Amino acid sequence: MGSARGEHPEDEWAALWGRAYVEFAATEKRSWLEQQGVKFTPLVGWAERGDGRAGGHGNSVPRFHLPWGTGTGISEPFADRVRAAAADGLVTLHFRHRVDDLLVEGGAVVGVSGTVLAPDDAPRGVSSSRESTGEFALRAQAVVIASGGIGGNHAKIREWWPERLGTPPATMITGVPKHVDGRMLDIADAAGVRLVNRDRMWHYTEGIANWDPIWPAHAIRILPGPSSLWLDARGRRLPFPALPGYDTLGTLQHLRTTPDIAEFDYSWFVLDQRIIEKEFALSGSEQNPDLTGRDLGLLLRGRLGNGAPPPVEAFKQHGEDFVVADDLRALVDGMNRIGDGILRYDDIERQVLERDAEIENPYTKDLQVMGIRNSRRFLGDRLFRTVKPHRILDPAAGPLIAVRLRIVTRKSLGGIQTDLTGRALDADGSAIEGLYAAGEAAGFGGGGAHGYNALEGTFLGGCLFTGRVVGRSLVARL
């Protein structure tokens, strides 16, 4: 609740959803998921440590749970039940049917119409053909919009970019597949559905271009441990709480609203081999073949063995945003080669030396160094995520590494306003007969259950919760 940062009048339902989600997450969420067949790894991450205030933004405890099987580990048990129902003739699946319109009669939504797209067996995440082979119309007792957010549509992101986050970057890289285009939200809007908080969004500042892309401008987000030095495009250390893994939107705001850096679309991590080996995790199921493939041997070898996990090492070798060098001068030269050539070696050296001196100071006045030590008080981080404090310039920890970090688009926090049963509302705030919304399209509940901010890892949970609520409403109604 400390993360939501206030309410405005359109948050009437969102605030109730936020509260209901927290109650669900704190009580039956885990046991309910386990009953559905979802399994969790014992690894619990400590994401989004917050802004340093006891009552402010952030996770007070590690609570980022990883399902065995990553995203598909969550979705497959549900998909299996739908497939079984389809095999029993209870469900009909209409793949390659793109909804272009809601059918509205007498104020009630009675179905959908749209375009039948040409067959395409593109793998998951790869953009598929939009060639039309015909049209369709389907009528139903109820329609549920679960069409996701707008993260794959940069034009929409720019259109709704909030003033509080400064100016949108001139270039962004994309953290979701192309089908996350927000088109269905505009279709709902045109049909009289009430959309709220469209200017609330969650994009990461630690994006790197995928050297082996699946979708256009495919970006991967680094889930960083706490030790990398974070510099702006001009080579200045970012101020607290813009530390790796602390405050996603606070950091985005800093980068986009500070006048002399807002013209740049990137910042820098400076680290060393020892840090990358333990502290770089990459988001995305294909970047975690051990967890996605439920391969315990690969997991232990990759995460506890020597060297960086293979997907991280592949980025280090092939990624266009990586510079690797044996000494700091060569590293800064490399950063200037792939950046704008404005970094001054003396500035960078001074800041690395300052930071390194504080690592050796048992008391330290450096907040990041304090955070590194605090992180190691949690056994999970000590074992898997936070490297033993050491000097970045220690030759035994080398080579040195710099990573150019760009803005990676991801989540929409606003969307279709729904009441606590998941019914979509109209402009007057009345429930629209026959229409429901769930998931990111509904702002994870009520059109923005997170408020102005969010906590890492609460998105999928909100999708599951809103989906469950809508499912139960349909059972009660139909």
Ligand SMILES: Cc1cc2nc3c(=O)[nH]c(=O)nc-3n(C[C@H](O)[C@H](O)[C@H](O)COP(=O)(O)OP(=O)(O)OC[C@H]3O[C@@H](n4cnc5c(N)ncnc54)[C@H](O)[C@@H]3O)c2cc1C
């Ligand atoms: C790489 C990655 C990592 C993530 N990691 C995490 C994490 O660790 N924790 C977390 O909580 N969240 C995470 N998220 C976010 C989370 O996965 C999403 O918020 C969530 O999957 C959204 O689910 P959804 O069902 O609402 O929408 P989506 O999964 O986007 O599904 C929408 C579906 O609707 C279809 N659709 C859209 N428009 C139409 C139309 N007009 N007609 C027919 N079909 C249409 C789309 O094709 C798609 O199949 C991550 C997201 C990504 C991309």
